[in-house]
Amino acid sequence: MYRYSSRLRWDLPQNSISRAIAAKKTRGERLIDLTVSNPTEVLNNYPHEEIRRALCQVADFAYQPDALGHLAAREAVGAYYRARGISVDAGQIVLTASTSEAYSLLFKLFCDPGDEILIPVPSYPLFEFLAGAESVRAVPYRLVYDGVWCIDFDDLESRISEQTRAVVIVSPNNPTGSFLKLRERERLLELMGDRKIPCISDEVFADYCLDRTENAGTSLIGSTGNLSFSFGGLSKSAGMPQMKAAWIIISGPEDECRSAVSRLELLTDSFLSVGTPVQRTMRELLQIGDEVQQVLQQRIRTNLDYAKNTLHDTAGSVLRTEGGWSAIIRVPQVCSEEVWVTRLLNEQNVLVQPGYFFDMRSEAYVVTSLITIPEIFEQGLERIKVLLTQC
Ligand SMILES: Cc1ncc(COP(=O)(O)O)c(C=O)c1O
The missing domain is CATH 3.40.640.10 (Type I PLP-dependent aspartate aminotransferase-like (Major domain))
Structure with missing residues (x-):
């Protein structure tokens, strides 16, 4: 047996969310992924x-x-x-x-x-x-x-x-x-x-x-x-x-x-x-990046407005944000973040990140990327709204 350093935990266990994603991928299902934060994947006219x-x-x-x-x-x-x-x-x-x-x-x-x-x-x-x-x-x-x-x-x-x-x-x-x-x-x-x-x-x-x-x-x-x-x-x-x-x-x-x-x-x-x-x-x-940045800035505003308008009058809400690429959505504590994220994945085919992934100290929050392609973001938000109205 070779000895590895103990500076990191090498055996990070898979959680129920990563297992559910892997199962969907194996079945060839296409997810409405609201977690993509790679600009090269979300811009049609990437330079x-x-x-x-x-x-x-x-x-x-x-x-x-x-x-x-x-x-x-x-x-x-x-x-x-x-x-x-x-x-x-x-x-x-x-x-x-x-x-x-x-x-x-x-x-x-x-x-x-x-x-x-x-x-x-x-x-x-x-x-x-x-x-x-x-x-x-x-x-x-x-x-x-x-x-x-x-x-x-x-x-x-x-x-x-x-x-x-x-x-x-x-x-x-x-x-x-x-x-x-x-x-x-x-x-x-x-x-x-x-x-x-x-x-x-x-x-x-x-x-x-x-x-x-x-x-x-x-x-x-x-x-x-x-x-x-x-x-x-x-x-x-x-x-x-x-x-x-x-x-x-x-x-x-x-x-x-x-x-x-x-x-x-x-x-x-x-x-x-x-x-x-x-x-x-x-x-x-x-x-060249100046223009990419402007496109992303516009998209962030569009998606953020969409999220706020869509969740208005639901049991969820978007926390105030001053900048960056993410939006935090507060969802009712009727169930845990893990359950929210798993239900969104299994029932609505929508992928978001749980707040605990970022070490949010209380529940329940889900996090979305604001640079997501707007049509995908809109579909995802509509499905989050469906789940919110069911709870
Ligand atoms: C706060 C913060 N710093 C740094 C990075 C990564 O930057 P880089 O690609 O230069 O390593 C990220 C990536 O999302 C981030 O959220």
């Missing part, structure tokens, strides 16, 4: 040809690695932020192959085995795996919903320990769609700055804002009070997850930033994971 042309324009495929990423590619990322009124110097930018890689680099940068990272709940379900893969403990802190999602600062503060090495903020958060509010930003920077705990701010959905005025300026880019790392990437900003390019923007006191960048450079130099073609076409891909 395959434009991407091909951008790649064809690259004349020089020489391998000239730069551990932080090619300067021209980092400058293109800087220009992307400048167009949004945010000043970012190429020297503050580190390119990575994905946001997941960005997390793993920062966990390596700050943590020894057994150290702790504070993560929001509910949120992106990958944190526990990403932390576990670095032998780091993901310690949850609560977001609370009271018509709007906010950080529970008492809970956050109570989770800080001697082992805390960073706090993760996701803004807008997946799936709650909540942005870090301006007053939360100040409080967070002060709380963490005093304790020298760096902030990791996942801002991959920042372009998808449904409520711009209230949350303007909530990026941690440019914050000076505390060492902060903001994430972005082609995956969401350009709708191009297949290109495998993301970035980290480092902000904070100048000498601390320099020290963090030089350490990150040592780490990225061991991997050099971002491909040359994507770096050479970063500027063009971001330009």
Whole structure:
């Protein structure tokens, strides 16, 4: 018997939902899938040809690695932020192959085995795996919903320990769609700055804002009070997850930033994971991505309006969202989320995600992707309504 590390639970059991999906697939049944969040699968006019042309324009495929990423590619990322009124110097930018890689680099940068990272709940379900893969403990802190999602600062503060090495903020958060509010930003920077705990701010959905005025300026880019790392990437900003390019923007006191960048450079130099073609076409891909983004923004609004209108006057409701790609639907607690999702699947042929998948702390919620093809989204919502009227 070979010995594997114990940093992860390798034998994740199949739950009743994944078993029901597998059975339907075996029977060749087509699902109304409201969970697809891959832009290459949901856009009819996906710019395959434009991407091909951008790649064809690259004349020089020489391998000239730069551990932080090619300067021209980092400058293109800087220009992307400048167009949004945010000043970012190429020297503050580190390119990575994905946001997941960005997390793993920062966990390596700050943590020894057994150290702790504070993560929001509910949120992106990958944190526990990403932390576990670095032998780091993901310690949850609560977001609370009271018509709007906010950080529970008492809970956050109570989770800080001697082992805390960073706090993760996701803004807008997946799936709650909540942005870090301006007053939360100040409080967070002060709380963490005093304790020298760096902030990791996942801002991959920042372009998808449904409520711009209230949350303007909530990026941690440019914050000076505390060492902060903001994430972005082609995956969401350009709708191009297949290109495998993301970035980290480092902000904070100048000498601390320099020290963090030089350490990150040592780490990225061991991997050099971002491909040359994507770096050479970063500027063009971001330009093409601007249009993808606009199409997605429009779709998100259309689907969100459809969901709200359809569920109006039913026992379900859509929670308020400020941005991102997801909508959370509250369904009556007459049965558990697992039962809701299984009944939707078996009786209505509709696939949604249960709230517990995102660590929602109470029941019962289901989560849908707002970038779903509208006709499919509409069919799915009508069927959710049918089930809601039966309960
Ligand atoms: C909050 C959040 N961060 C990051 C990602 C993934 O980004 P990437 O494709 O760059 O790894 C996701 C994917 O859905 C996400 O929800």
